[in-house]
Amino acid sequence: MEAKHIINATVENQPAVLSRIVGLFSGRGYNIETLNVGPCADPRFSRMTITVPGDEHVLEQVTKQLNKLVDVVKVVDLTTEKHIARELVLVEVGAPRQKRPEVLGIADIFGAEVVGVRETTLTMQYVGREDQVDDLLRLLRPYTIVNLARSGLLAVAKGD
Numbered sequence: 001m002e003a004k005h006i007i008n009a010t011v012e013n014q015p016a017v018l019s020r021i022v023g024l025f026s027g028r029g030y031n032i033e034t035l036n037v038g039p040c041a042d043p044r045f046s047r048m049t050i051t052v053p054g055d056e057h058v059l060e061q062v063t064k065q066l067n068k069l070v071d072v073v074k075v076v077d078l079t080t081e082k083h084i085a086r087e088l089v090l091v092e093v094g095a096p097r098q099k100r101p102e103v104l105g106i107a108d109i110f111g112a113e114v115v116g117v118r119e120t121t122l123t124m125q126y127v128g129r130e131d132q133v134d135d136l137l138r139l140l141r142p143y144t145i146v147n148l149a150r151s152g153l154l155a156v157a158k159g160d
Helices: 017-027 054-069 098-111 130-143
Strands: 006-013 034-039 047-053 072-075 081-092 113-117 121-128 146-149 154-157
Touching: 006 017, 006 054, 006 154, 017 047, 017 054, 047 054, 047 113, 047 154, 054 072, 098 113, 098 121, 098 130, 121 130, 130 146
Parallel strands: none
Antiparallel strands: 006 047, 006 072, 034 047, 081 121, 081 146, 081 154, 113 121
């Protein structure tokens, strides 16, 4: 199994920055597993959290190439650093009346919040580590997952 690297890139808020970064990856045949972009505390910049599968060579090449881009201010490999990483999932799951208590019990165990109720389905949101999201979804699969949206990883370095 390939290692998964978590890269944080601070970039200037300029048109086409995202396009150039994605082009950098695709042009070299590197896969982006997840990608999140959002503003930093300073509105001139955004933070990109990119998860990239691959070995150390892939990580080294991606980091070098990102650092060459003019709009990239800073690149940090969080994989081996202390960091906090979370993912949001919205999942609509089959929950007819007779199965609803079971589905609600699973949601309760994880601390997932029910955000939508229909006659035969429940929609819940959950924020947790990637492995926790995977565990929740594994337990919900037997109830039929009707719709699913995962945010991908968001990560920040832990301060001292």
